[in-house]
Amino acid sequence: MRKVFIIVLVVMGSFGVQAQGLKWETDINKAISVSNKTKKPMLLFFTGSDWCGWCIRLQKEVLKTPEFLAWAKKNVVLVELDYPRTPPQSDAIKAQNNGLQQAFGIQGFPTIYFATAKIKEGKPSFTGIGSTGYVAGGPTAWLAVADGILKTK
Numbered sequence: 610m611r612k613v614f615i616i617v618l619v620v621m622g623s624f625g626v627q628a629q630g631l632k633w634e635t636d637i638n639k640a641i642s643v644s645n646k647t648k649k650p651m652l653l654f655f656t657g658s659d660w661c662g663w664c665i666r667l668q669k670e671v672l673k674t675p676e677f678l679a680w681a682k683k684n685v686v687l688v689e690l691d692y693p694r695t696p697p698q699s700d701a702i703k704a705q706n707n708g709l710q711q712a713f714g715i716q717g718f719p720t721i722y723f724a725t726a727k728i729k730e731g732k733p734s735f736t737g738i739g740s741t742g743y744v745a746g747g748p749t750a751w752l753a754v755a756d757g758i759l760k761t762k
């Protein structure tokens with residue numbers, strides 16, 4: 610019985626470590642630099658992390674799973690653009706996120722936009738690949754949609 614308990618703890622711990630292995634950039638200029646260096650598109654996650662029910666559900670059902678972790682490491686640079694009601698944000702992050710919301714025409718949350726970008730004259734210039742949001746069916750269904758979008762680039 611004790612061996613089973615230890616095995617369960619090790620397995621559960623490895624899932625926690627995997628979920629923590631995700632690096633979500635919040636500075637778009639840094640994300641663009643990483644994207645260009647790695648030759649991977651950015652996954653821009655527009656979210657209301659503390660108030661948007663569908664955003665929270667997407668996080669729980671997809672973005673915090675081992676399947677997503679493995680996929681993301683191979684395919685994209687992760688960028689979180691949050692619009693919280695409670696947690697404080699710096700004025701620079703608020704301005705950046707509001708500008709990106711306008712640039713991409715984001716009207717609802719969650720929205721995930723796939724894009725590449727270059728810095729031109731000190732400002733980002735984006736090339737959109739496609740977008741999605743919450744997809745029912747867990748990581749398998751969501752990743753199928755994301756792979757379909759990325760294959761069009």
